[in-house]
Amino acid sequence: MPRSGGLATKWVNMFRSARIKLTAWYLLIIMLVSLMFSAVIYRLLSLEIARFEYAQRIRIERRFGGMTMHIPETTELVEETRRRILTMLAIINGGILVVAGAFGYLLAGQTLQPIKVMVDEQNRFVTDASHELRTPLTALKSAMEVHLRDRRLTLVQAKTLIAGNIKDVNRLQALADALLQLARYQKANGQTVKERLQGEEIVKEAVKKIEPLAHKKQIGIKTETTGFSIWGDKYGLTELLIILLDNAVKYSPAKSTVTVRGNKTDGWVTISVTDSGTGIDKEDQPHIWDRFYRAERARSDSESGGYGLGLAIAKKIVEANRGMISFTSREGRGTTFTVRLPAAP
Structure with missing residues (x-):
């Protein structure tokens, strides 16, 4: 960049x-x-x-x-x-x-x-955000300029143009939302409102929001959780699991399974999300937490979408909740993201 x-x-x-x-x-x-x-x-x-x-x-x-x-x-x-x-x-x-x-x-x-x-x-941050904003804005401008000069523009072509513009606007809105979310957790610096949360409810809520995306790819989401309570921010932790599940579904092959596990040991709650995708290349692994970083494999996959902000936001959420996040990945065998959070007293 x-x-x-x-x-x-x-x-x-x-x-x-x-x-x-x-x-x-x-x-x-x-x-x-x-x-x-x-x-x-x-x-x-x-x-x-x-x-x-x-x-x-x-x-x-x-x-x-x-x-x-x-x-x-x-x-x-x-x-x-x-x-x-x-x-x-x-x-x-x-x-x-x-x-x-x-x-x-x-x-x-x-x-x-x-x-x-x-x-x-x-x-x-400013440089990367400007670069990411420039791409859809340029696409919008170019498409409108081309069609504006076309005197034989039909109604069907106009509708197609508007549909494409709406798609680009939606991408811009998604980027703006992600940037605001990242800025919010950077500003929080661990000062989020924390409460006693039922871990299974957080997992169920996140799975429910990802199910439509998983259904499109015929991917099953399997949960293996025991009763545990978390001390943290409900909105942030739900968003954390949504990000991890969204990544797992996007980079998993069709008709595969994503597994969510959760348990409590020694005052800590451990939640893991495992997919059966292609894994993360070794040269990409040191950079997956960087903002706007996307692996070449992800860039070539038009279905994956995104701007490379998801895992950066996930890490900030974990840090705001005094936890730790790590991952293990093997090419061709999938990736497991593991989150450790303080258990509720």
């Missing part, structure tokens, strides 16, 4: 500039504190030297009483000591400047990294 090189370069430069500025602020704060402590230390040491000089002079005078003798001046020695202290403090502050600069730059990078990841993700 296309990427905007200029936009990427702009964000890289902004990130570098922000990192340098943050490092400068770290250095400024550290050096201000260091210089303040250095000033205090120098002042205290100077007072201690002066006190020691005075005490030493008094001891000499008391020891020799009224004897007339020359007491050597210590002013030069005191000044030399003070210069050495200043030199040592300057060296220490210089070392702090260098070390703090290096560590500050690293720390600034660590601080800004989550923001950079978020911005990069948003840029990819």
Whole structure:
């Protein structure tokens, strides 16, 4: 998918500039504190030297009483000591400047990294969404322009055009709904409304919504669930199972079976959806959670449809419900998606 090189370069430069500025602020704060402590230390040491000089002079005078003798001046020695202290403090502050600069730059990078990841993700999201929106919009525009120039357009052709346009509009609506759903779960960040749910009811509701699609391909949906309760978001978990079942039905051959299993073990509920489809290619497996990613096999299959958002949404739903999702797949033998969710107390 296309990427905007200029936009990427702009964000890289902004990130570098922000990192340098943050490092400068770290250095400024550290050096201000260091210089303040250095000033205090120098002042205290100077007072201690002066006190020691005075005490030493008094001891000499008391020891020799009224004897007339020359007491050597210590002013030069005191000044030399003070210069050495200043030199040592300057060296220490210089070392702090260098070390703090290096560590500050690293720390600034660590601080800004989550923001950079978020911005990069948003840029990819906007770019990919724009690309996916452009395709049906271009198809709509091209079809209407061609028929608009056709002076011999018949009623049948017009109806065919409208039917095709409605199909493209439906695809756009499906994409918009998927984008809104994905954005909602990204924003939720685990803050969804959770309640005690009967797992079997969630499974039955999801199966009921997928049955019409399965019926078209003569695919049977088999459920093997024991009584279990889930602590989670009802709407989200139902949508999660619908996504997994929809994927299983779409990529399974006709007259096959999709199996849904559910059980509770050690405070966790495990739900799995198994199909008997073609499986997921090894080169595609690391990317199946990426938004807008579709395997080449899926792209060549016009019946599968979709925009590659389903599994990305599924993962966000699982994360919002404090769960985990994984899969196992073997080419030619099907795929199993497994979800682990907190059981209801």
